[in-house]
Amino acid sequence: MNVIRFEEVSKQFAVRGKGTASAPYAVRGLSFAIERGELVAVVGKTGCGKSTMFNLLIGLSAPSDGMVAVLGRDPFAEFAHLAGKVGVVFQGDRLLPWRSALANVEYGLELLKARRADRVQVARQWLLKLGLEAHMDKYPHALSGGMRQRVSIARAFATDPEILLCDEPFSALDEINAALLRNELRRLVKESGKTGMLVTHSIREAMDVGDRILVLRAPGHVTAEFRVADTLAAVGEAGLKRQILDAMGQEASLQDADALGPAAAAGRVDSAA
Amino acid sequence: MLWKKETVITLAVIVAAWQLASHFLPPFLFPSVLTIGAEIGRIATHAKALGSVAATSARILAGMAGAFVIGGALGLLMGRVRWVEHYVHPALTFDQGIPALSWVVFSIIWFKTNEFRIWFIIVMTTLPAFAFQMYDSYRSMSKDLVEMALSFRPSRWDMFRTLVWPSVLPGIFTAWKVNLGNVARVVVVAELVGATSGVGYQLLVQQQQFDMAGAMAWTLVLVVFVTLAQKVVELVEHASLRHVVVSERMA
Numbered sequence: 001m002n003v004i005r006f007e008e009v010s011k012q013f014a015v016r017g018k019g020t021a022s023a024p025y026a027v028r029g030l031s032f033a034i035e036r037g038e039l040v041a042v043v044g045k046t047g048c049g050k051s052t053m054f055n056l057l058i059g060l061s062a063p064s065d066g067m068v069a070v071l072g073r074d075p076f077a078e079f080a081h082l083a084g085k086v087g088v089v090f091q092g093d094r095l096l097p098w099r100s101a102l103a104n105v106e107y108g109l110e111l112l113k114a115r116r117a118d119r120v121q122v123a124r125q126w127l128l129k130l131g132l133e134a135h136m137d138k139y140p141h142a143l144s145g146g147m148r149q150r151v152s153i154a155r156a157f158a159t160d161p162e163i164l165l166c167d168e169p170f171s172a173l174d175e176i177n178a179a180l181l182r183n184e185l186r187r188l189v190k191e192s193g194k195t196g197m198l199v200t201h202s203i204r205e206a207m208d209v210g211d212r213i214l215v216l217r218a219p220g221h222v223t224a225e226f227r228v229a230d231t232l233a234a235v236g237e238a239g240l241k242r243q244i245l246d247a248m249g250q251e252a253s254l255q256d257a258d259a260l261g262p263a264a265a266a267g268r269v270d271s272a273a
Numbered sequence: 274m275l276w277k278k279e280t281v282i283t284l285a286v287i288v289a290a291w292q293l294a295s296h297f298l299p300p301f302l303f304p305s306v307l308t309i310g311a312e313i314g315r316i317a318t319h320a321k322a323l324g325s326v327a328a329t330s331a332r333i334l335a336g337m338a339g340a341f342v343i344g345g346a347l348g349l350l351m352g353r354v355r356w357v358e359h360y361v362h363p364a365l366t367f368d369q370g371i372p373a374l375s376w377v378v379f380s381i382i383w384f385k386t387n388e389f390r391i392w393f394i395i396v397m398t399t400l401p402a403f404a405f406q407m408y409d410s411y412r413s414m415s416k417d418l419v420e421m422a423l424s425f426r427p428s429r430w431d432m433f434r435t436l437v438w439p440s441v442l443p444g445i446f447t448a449w450k451v452n453l454g455n456v457a458r459v460v461v462v463a464e465l466v467g468a469t470s471g472v473g474y475q476l477l478v479q480q481q482q483f484d485m486a487g488a489m490a491w492t493l494v495l496v497v498f499v500t501l502a503q504k505v506v507e508l509v510e511h512a513s514l515r516h517v518v519v520s521e522r523m524a
Binding site for chain 2: 058060080082086088098108111112140
């Protein structure tokens with residue numbers, strides 16, 4: 001069953017005084033589907049429409065054309081119906097600075113009207129699971145970047161959503177923490193049997209986390225799709241990276257190109273992790 | 274500690290300068306510190322005088338509460354609804370340009386009840402500051418946090434309670450602190466003209482009796498009230514915003 005479905009989706013942002021008629025496309029003719037239990041990485045260069053696609057997916061933005069369906073519902077028009085069903089980990093931790101780590105994890109449960117005792121218990125369990133038991137009462141400013149991102153992951157998982165959506169959640173972290181957290185994220189999603197999507201500009205990250213990789217190219221359309229295990233078996237790691245880079249376009253960024261190196265930083269990080 | 278060492282030194286210098294001046298100038302211009310102290314003592318021990326202090330304090334708080342509720346609501350609406358902003362923002366800017374004394378005259382012409390007149394004057398003179406502070410705080414709310422909160426699909430009330438209110442709270446405290454000083458000045462002018470009680474009325478009496486010690490004493494009582502009120506706001510602010518980090522260099 002398709003848990004997430006994009007059908008010929010386009011998005012143009014209105015230009016003041018001119019409307020959308022002549023506006024450039026942020027996303028154009030985007031189509032893909034994600035099955036229940038899949039963990040899909042969407043990779044693409046900066047400006048290829050990843051964030052627009054993400055906002056369409058979580059219902060913060062409406063498509064100009066085409067159809068978006070999450071669990072069979074329109075995430076924009078039926079915004080409230082998806083409460084508690086979709087968990088989001090954003091780029092940057094986006095923790096509420098006036099709440100402790102525990103209260104931040106409780107946040108989603110509080111909005112879902114869970115009983116205080118229950119939500120405290122669940123939040124504590126998640127912080128424990130993510131190794132933050134000693135930091136529950138600390139405010140975000142007293143936590144490191146990695147800890148804060150762990151809290152935000154705990155916050156997304158605490159509501160027990162069916163779908164977990166992650167928008168470049170590790171881009172602000174150092175490579176060691178990023179590698180540790182993406183392994184942890186994959187483990188948590190797989191253990192809980194949730195459906196997940198990770199949006200990233202890092203090929204390394206997409207390969208580490210995704211069962212399947214969708215390559216996005218401007219203006220926001222899928223140019224290639226890879227089943228990670230099958231492709232790795234067929235062409236090896238370097239081959240998969242090359243194919244992803246090709247699908248991303250010729251002018252791959254330096255950071256993406258770095259991922260091509262045989263013992264690239266990512267490889268060393270993985271062993272360190 | 275209620276006051277810093279520097280504050281105490283500054284106040285001591287002012288008192289000493291006044292006392293020095295009182296030795297060289299006639300007492301009806303510069304009464305001695307002791308005489309002023311005795312007047313303050315009289316105010317503090319007489320029920321009727323204390324009633325005047327209480328009346329002014331109550332007027333200040335009632336007026337500011339009214340301005341806070343109305344101005345706060347307008348500020349939030351301006352931040353939330355574009356067309357409200359287009360209409361209300363110029364009106365508030367216009368209001369800001371009207372002198373407090375004009376509001377005193379208008380309210381005397383428009384209204385019969387003294388208390389309502391004073392309340393109206395305070396509301397009209399402090400409302401723009403509350404509204405603009407709330408509006409700015411709302412507009413500068415983190416878009417990232419708004420999107421994060423929206424991802425949980427909260428009700429409007431929950432959104433307000435858990436995100437908007439904590440975000441605008443620092444601005445509210447700033448508005449209260451700034452307005453307290455302004456209101457103290459406005460309320461005295463309003464009481465001078467129309468009231469039969471309060472610090473402003475008492476100042477009028479002192480002026481008619483050419484009693485400088487009394488005028489100073491009543492002024493100082495008002496200053497003490499405003500200072501204490503500021504301290505209370507600061508204490509509440511400190512307790513509410515304990516998550517705010519100040520750079521070691523800025524502390």
